[in-house]
Amino acid sequence: MTERLQDKVALITGGGGAMGGAQAALFAAEGAAVCVADVSPDAAKAVADRITANGGKAIPFELDVRSATAWADAVAATERALGHITTLCNNAGANFRVGFDEQTEEQWSTIIEIGLTGSFLGIKAAVPSMRRAGGGVILNMGSLASIRPGGGSPGYAAQKMGMVGLTRSAAASYAKDNIRCVIISPGHVDTPFIRENNPHSPNSWETSIDNPANYERRLNNTPLGRLQTAEDIARAFLFAATDEAAMITGSMITVDGGAGL
Ligand SMILES: NC(=O)c1ccc[n+]([C@@H]2O[C@H](COP(=O)([O-])OP(=O)(O)OC[C@H]3O[C@@H](n4cnc5c(N)ncnc54)[C@H](O)[C@@H]3O)[C@@H](O)[C@H]2O)c1
Numbered sequence: 093m094t095e096r097l098q099d100k101v102a103l104i105t106g107g108g109g110a111m112g113g114a115q116a117a118l119f120a121a122e123g124a125a126v127c128v129a130d131v132s133p134d135a136a137k138a139v140a141d142r143i144t145a146n147g148g149k150a151i152p153f154e155l156d157v158r159s160a161t162a163w164a165d166a167v168a169a170t171e172r173a174l175g176h177i178t179t180l181c182n183n184a185g186a187n188f189r190v191g192f193d194e195q196t197e198e199q200w201s202t203i204i205e206i207g208l209t210g211s212f213l214g215i216k217a218a219v220p221s222m223r224r225a226g227g228g229v230i231l232n233m234g235s236l237a238s239i240r241p242g243g244g245s246p247g248y249a250a251q252k253m254g255m256v257g258l259t260r261s262a263a264a265s266y267a268k269d270n271i272r273c274v275i276i277s278p279g280h281v282d283t284p285f286i287r288e289n290n291p292h293s294p295n296s297w298e299t300s301i302d303n304p305a306n307y308e309r310r311l312n313n314t315p316l317g318r319l320q321t322a323e324d325i326a327r328a329f330l331f332a333a334t335d336e337a338a339m340i341t342g343s344m345i346t347v348d349g350g351a352g353l
Pocket of ligand 1: 281
């Protein structure tokens with residue numbers, strides 16, 4: 093084992109989901125202790141249990157990223173069980189794939205509160221712990237919508253462009269504390285987010301990649317010729333989390349097979 097994250101402590105939101113779960117497994121395999129945080133306690137526990145069964149170190153934590161109080165509890169529990177936090181991955185997100193005329197205020201607010209406010213609250217909660225650790229890395233989940241947002245979902249466009257601003261603001265604010273902040277923007281990733289009909293990301297036959305026409309459209313939009321896997325994205329998170337990326341902050345890393353070109 094290469095142990096590129098030896099002695100690191102990572103708190104990963106959306107950790108029970110596809111991309112967060114892949115990050116948690118890879119980070120743990122590289123020696124990090126991981127808090128798998130998700131609004132679904134069952135999903136968080138399943139990921140943490142798998143890591144523990146493979147000899148890694150992980151705890152599950154039920155966290156709704158919209159709550160500052162819940163964030164304070166998550167950070168305290170992680171510090172108690174694993175030590176000071178060195179790495180925060182803000183994956184939790186939501187989308188409602190309807191255009192401007194159809195998107196309700198409630199849908200807009202849910203997208204912004206989970207994706208953007210949740211990440212803001214997470215950074216505020218984790219930074220004091222990172223200071224105690226002597227530094228850290230904040231990794232924010234972007235999207236093609238962080239590069240070229242369209243009309244598909246105004247809330248998602250604003251949330252993912254907002255992540256660019258949040259990343260740059262955190263990078264500028266905390267460089268003096270030896271804390272970096274990077275946004276990683278995937279393209280079309282084959283996960284439940286664009287396949288299933290979950291409450292945070294509902295899909296109908298019109299929008300799901302179960303529909304061959306949708307799958308083909310996303311494939312045709314990807315010059316390198318395949319959709320990404322959660323592991324493709326996790327490897328970029330890993331790189332950005334290590335000292336190999338020591339001079340990278342405020343930047344966007346795209347992992348999209350060229351879809352954003
Ligand atoms: N799949 C894609 O093609 C794609 C592309 C670009 C960006 N993204 C982004 O990736 C992120 C994760 O997506 P995924 O593909 O792994 O999807 P996923 O649905 O597998 O995972 C999302 C996880 O977030 C959790 N979650 C939802 N609301 C939460 C809340 N309030 N607090 C804490 N956790 C909450 C869910 O329970 C789920 O486990 C999202 O931010 C999404 O916008 C996805």
